[in-house]
Amino acid sequence: MTTENARPVVVVLFGATGDLARRMVMPALVELHERGLLPAGWRLVGCATDPWDEQAFRARLEASLAEHERGLPSDWDSVRDRARYAGRGFTDADPGELPEVLTQVRRELADEGGSDPLVVYFLAVPPAAYPAITRGLGRHGLAPGARVVYEKPYGTSLADFEELDATVRQLLTEDQVFRIDHFLGKQAVQSIYALRFANRLFGSQWDARSIEQVQIDVPEALDVADRAAFYEATGAALDMLVTHLFHVASQVAMDPPTDLRDPRAIVAARDAVMSRFRPLDPARDVVLGQFDGYTDIDGVPSNSAQDTFVAARLWIDTDRWRGVPFVLRTGKRMALKAQRITLVMRPPEGPLAGEAPGPDTIEIDFNGPGHISVGVTVQTPGPDPELTLGRAGLALGDVPGSEPISAYASLLFDVLAGDHTLFTTSHCLRSAFTAFAPLQGPDRPLPLPYPPGSWGPPEAQRLTAPHPWMLEPSGDATGLTAPTVNPGRA
Numbered sequence: 314m315t316t317e318n319a320r321p322v323v324v325v326l327f328g329a330t331g332d333l334a335r336r337m338v339m340p341a342l343v344e345l346h347e348r349g350l351l352p353a354g355w356r357l358v359g360c361a362t363d364p365w366d367e368q369a370f371r372a373r374l375e376a377s378l379a380e381h382e383r384g385l386p387s388d389w390d391s392v393r394d395r396a397r398y399a400g401r402g403f404t405d406a407d408p409g410e411l412p413e414v415l416t417q418v419r420r421e422l423a424d425e426g427g428s429d430p431l432v433v434y435f436l437a438v439p440p441a442a443y444p445a446i447t448r449g450l451g452r453h454g455l456a457p458g459a460r461v462v463y464e465k466p467y468g469t470s471l472a473d474f475e476e477l478d479a480t481v482r483q484l485l486t487e488d489q490v491f492r493i494d495h496f497l498g499k500q501a502v503q504s505i506y507a508l509r510f511a512n513r514l515f516g517s518q519w520d521a522r523s524i525e526q527v528q529i530d531v532p533e534a535l536d537v538a539d540r541a542a543f544y545e546a547t548g549a550a551l552d553m554l555v556t557h558l559f560h561v562a563s564q565v566a567m568d569p570p571t572d573l574r575d576p577r578a579i580v581a582a583r584d585a586v587m588s589r590f591r592p593l594d595p596a597r598d599v600v601l602g603q604f605d606g607y608t609d610i611d612g613v614p615s616n617s618a619q620d621t622f623v624a625a626r627l628w629i630d631t632d633r634w635r636g637v638p639f640v641l642r643t644g645k646r647m648a649l650k651a652q653r654i655t656l657v658m659r660p661p662e663g664p665l666a667g668e669a670p671g672p673d674t675i676e677i678d679f680n681g682p683g684h685i686s687v688g689v690t691v692q693t694p695g696p697d698p699e700l701t702l703g704r705a706g707l708a709l710g711d712v713p714g715s716e717p718i719s720a721y722a723s724l725l726f727d728v729l730a731g732d733h734t735l736f737t738t739s740h741c742l743r744s745a746f747t748a749f750a751p752l753q754g755p756d757r758p759l760p761l762p763y764p765p766g767s768w769g770p771p772e773a774q775r776l777t778a779p780h781p782w783m784l785e786p787s788g789d790a791t792g793l794t795a796p797t798v799n800p801g802r803a
């Protein structure tokens with residue numbers, strides 16, 4: 314990654330007081346700064362309704378960086394001085410303090426000798442806020458020349474998505490719009506292309522002839538108490554399934570793009586496979602859960618039926634995958650944090666058919682820099698040879714030249730570079746919401762209870778049959794009790 318662009322950049326962060334801004338976006342911007350990937354003239358303008366002053370926002374930025382694994386940058390003073398705050402919120406009816414703060418920032422940058430800055434509006438707010446902010450950018454004359462980053466979920470249902478999409482298209486051109494799904498920016502999710510297309514060993518097996526089942530398993534130990542309002546309005550399925558898990562599934566399932574160097578070819582391959590996702594069958598293929606104690610959280614109604622866990626079996630009707638279940642699972646307050654794709658191979662044919670103690674597997678852990686493993690049946694060395702399962706792994710962070718970058722830093726860099734390869738499209742999202750729609754209708758199952766620290770409701774076990782969930786200790790073919798990934802901050 315390099316940048317030669319000296320044009321100043323102003324990142325306006327809507328929702329600057331929120332969880333995403335604190336945990337991911339602000340650290341990512343500063344990560345780019347530390348890596349020398351931002352122009353000399355850059356500014357961060359936090360925007361929210363809280364009546365904070367600049368000092369309070371800078372203290373928030375400092376706390377956000379300090380709690381992040383990278384810590385405070387060595388030139389914290391210089392970073393701090395680049396942060397501004399625009400309070401009183403921002404809507405089409407009232408732009409709050411933002412226009413005035415932007416004018417000051419532009420003046421400051423001009424005084425430093427910079428050219429007119431590129432302004433990036435980052436909407437780290439709930440989807441309900443996207444239309445008013447988008448209209449506001451239009452009405453207050455802030456849209457021309459700007460880039461606008463929308464968080465997921467981009468809409469809350471198929472109908473809501475269509476309405477939002479129409480509003481956005483009315484006010485912005487497609488090259489101005491960046492619809493984030495940050496799982497597409499994760500290093501190991503990006504590395505699926507290399508694994509498949511640069512290795513005959515894997516690429517030749519990547520279809521229904523060799524693969525019996527695909528598991529995409531993203532348990533989280535994380536709580537939701539500090540973002541109860543957002544979470545209660547959203548739930549696990551909308552927060553994670555129709556968004557991140559569907560996008561990871563599309564990365565695994567896409568047919569080979571015609572040209573990996575052409576962003577349009579990659580985006581087209583992702584769009585194409587997503588349009589073949591079969592609408593979910595809630596009764597047969599979905600289990601929802603809610604962890605015990607969820608309704609005791611401040612701001613959550615005592616009768617909430619919101620899901621904090623979802624497991625779903627997705628069918629992808631392409632020649633490559635017809636008949637292969639993609640089983641997807643995620644939830645809050647589960648046993649541990651992990652992010653793993655497991656390709657479960659079909660049993661071998663020939664003289665040892667039926668002898669292997671379990672299926673062989675290809676595993677891609679995509680938390681952090683990533684880890685690739687294979688689970689293979691081997692013969693135990695010794696006088697009494699038996700077949701047993703072993704595992705060999707490769708930490709991507711350890712390969713020569715590795716310099717892992719966080720998903721948000723990578724995606725923010727792409728926004729500045731105007732590169733849409735890792736961003737999702739209206740086409741993709743329309744397909745995702747279409748496949749997801751049955752789960753938002755009358756057939757939505759009620760969430761089943763599960764104890765915090767567990768693997769979710771036991772009913773979810775049936776979705777992977779005849780295999781177990783491979784990540785669980787009982788399903789781990791090698792007998793490991795924890796995944797070979799960084800457990801992360803719970």
Ligand SMILES: NC(=O)C1=CN([C@@H]2O[C@H](COP(=O)(O)OP(=O)(O)OC[C@H]3O[C@@H](n4cnc5c(N)ncnc54)[C@H](OP(=O)(O)O)[C@@H]3O)[C@@H](O)[C@H]2O)C=CC1
Binds near residue numbers: 439
């Ligand atoms: N948290 C996470 O780990 C991740 C979150 N996301 C996405 O980021 C977005 C924000 O999530 P998160 O930060 O967790 O949520 P939070 O509830 O923590 O924060 C959202 C912020 O948005 C502002 N906000 C809330 N409602 C409105 C509204 N109606 N109009 C304008 N601003 C509003 C609030 O600030 P104020 O009201 O003061 O302006 C609040 O600080 C969501 O779309 C989520 O899906 C994506 C990836 C990861």
Ligand SMILES: O=C1O[C@H](COP(=O)(O)O)[C@@H](O)[C@H](O)[C@H]1O
Binds near residue numbers: 533
């Ligand atoms: O979008 C979201 O993602 C996070 C998980 O992201 P990660 O990069 O930390 O793995 C999830 O916790 C959150 O609920 C959701 O909104």
